[in-house]
Amino acid sequence: xxxxxxxxxxxxxxxxxxxxxxxxxxxxxxxxxxxxxxxxxxxxxxxxxxxxxxxxxxxxxxxxxxxxxxxxxxxxxxxxxxxxxxxxxxxxxxxxxxxxxxxxxxxxxxxxxxxxxxxxxxxxxxxxxxxxxxxxxxxxxxxxxxxxxxxxxxxx
Amino acid sequence: xxxxxxxxxxxxxxxxxxxxxxxxxxxxxxxxxxxxxxxxxxxxxxxxxxxxxxxxxxxxxxxxxxxxxxxxxxxxxxxxxxxxxxxxxxxxxxxxxxxxxxxxxxxxxxxxxxxxxxxxxxxxxxxxxxxxxxxxxxxxxxxxxxxxxxxxxxxxxxxxxxxxxxxxxxxxxxxxxxxxxxxxxxxxxxxxxxxxxxxxxxxxxxxxxxxxxxxxxxxxxxxxxxxxxxxxxxxxxxxxxxxx
Numbered sequence: 017x018x019x020x021x022x023x024x025x026x027x028x029x030x031x032x033x034x035x036x037x038x039x040x041x042x043x044x045x046x047x048x049x050x051x052x053x054x055x056x057x058x059x060x061x062x063x064x065x066x067x068x069x070x071x072x073x074x075x076x077x078x079x080x081x082x083x084x085x086x087x088x089x090x091x092x093x094x095x096x097x098x099x100x101x102x103x104x105x106x107x108x109x110x111x112x113x114x115x116x117x118x119x120x121x122x123x124x125x126x127x128x129x130x131x132x133x134x135x136x137x138x139x140x141x142x143x144x145x146x147x148x149x150x151x152x153x154x155x156x157x158x159x160x161x162x163x164x165x166x167x168x169x170x171x172x
Numbered sequence: 173x174x175x176x177x178x179x180x181x182x183x184x185x186x187x188x189x190x191x192x193x194x195x196x197x198x199x200x201x202x203x204x205x206x207x208x209x210x211x212x213x214x215x216x217x218x219x220x221x222x223x224x225x226x227x228x229x230x231x232x233x234x235x236x237x238x239x240x241x242x243x244x245x246x247x248x249x250x251x252x253x254x255x256x257x258x259x260x261x262x263x264x265x266x267x268x269x270x271x272x273x274x275x276x277x278x279x280x281x282x283x284x285x286x287x288x289x290x291x292x293x294x295x296x297x298x299x300x301x302x303x304x305x306x307x308x309x310x311x312x313x314x315x316x317x318x319x320x321x322x323x324x325x326x327x328x329x330x331x332x333x334x335x336x337x338x339x340x341x342x343x344x345x346x347x348x349x350x351x352x353x354x355x356x357x358x359x360x361x362x363x364x365x366x367x368x369x370x371x372x373x374x375x376x377x378x379x380x381x382x383x384x385x386x387x388x389x390x391x392x393x394x395x396x397x398x399x400x401x402x403x404x405x406x407x408x409x410x411x412x413x414x415x416x
Contacts, residue, residue: 071366074365109359120234167256
């Protein structure tokens with residue numbers, strides 16, 4: 017049975033800041049249980065009226081989020097062990113969506129730049145990875161071009 | 173692709189910026205590459221805009237995709253559309269952006285609002301009535317239509333100050349523990365306040381006694397209560413600090 021939804025989680029839900037599985041669970045719960053929808057409406061109303069929550073402030077200011085460089089260090093396994101353990105906790109136990117996304121991006125970039133190459137791979141494997149690497153780079157370039165074309169008109 | 177949003181004029185740049193401040197990271201940073209990049213974008217330089225897109229689109233796409241690909245099946249195009257809307261949203265909300273803020277946090281908050289809009293249109297996310305904090309009508313943009321600008325701006329300004337004061341207080345505490353390598357205290361408070369878990373569960377998760385958790389929580393809240401008192405902030409807007 018899943019853990020009950022806490023007030024802090026409802027607040028994070030409003031900010032689209034919970035891990036995806038938990039977000040989906042809350043969406044389903046809101047449909048099935050009208051009393052939860054009332055609870056959420058009340059939390060949103062209190063927030064709109066200017067009441068603060070410590071979790072909301074913490075999350076919004078990302079007070080314990082690592083820097084991008086620290087996430088890179090975590091990915092490469094070069095952080096001091098206790099710091100690395102904390103990042104693992106922040107990513108996996110707290111489930112910080114922003115840091116998880118940033119780490120996924122770093123992993124994708126790392127994969128593209130190295131082709132996922134490791135010692136002892138055959139030439140065939142390397143060639144296959146190069147092709148994949150190139151395709152992935154092309155996709156990113158195409159996406160970026162699309163984003164630019166659709167938004168450049170808004171540049172002042 | 174979603175239709176381009178209508179350009180909106182700021183009711184008051186100062187007030188709009190204050191509203192924006194409350195949603196973004198408050199840690200001031202001295203002139204950094206992101207500040208310079210945003211300045212160039214404000215000047216309308218396409219190269220700078222290209223660089224920002226290249227720098228941030230990957231993490232924004234990962235953020236959106238983690239949610240839309242939760243149920244398998246062809247969500248990639250939708251994710252890209254949401255990110256596209258977020259970039260357009262960034263440009264249209266640029267007058268509200270305070271360059272002292274962390275650019276990544278600002279972009280994530282816009283992407284989160286666009287994602288919320290998308291999920292609501294798809295029928296996955298139930299709408300919350302009478303709330304400004306859910307979706308693109310939220311206060312990362314300009315003043316809402318339903319309330320008078322003066323009242324919103326006044327409450328937003330005060331709310332921003334309260335928010336900043338508490339954020340600085342918490343951050344000071346976290347910085348001290350980081351420096352001392354006392355990660356467990358940060359973990360404990362993160363579980364208590366960010367995840368909202370009860371003392372007992374936190375104690376079990378971190379292999380601490382419930383008494384240790386309770387003591388740490390009390391000390392932390394006491395520091396913040398002192399801060400509220402010293403800065404003459406209203407106690408009424410921080411109910412958690414005064415709960416049994």
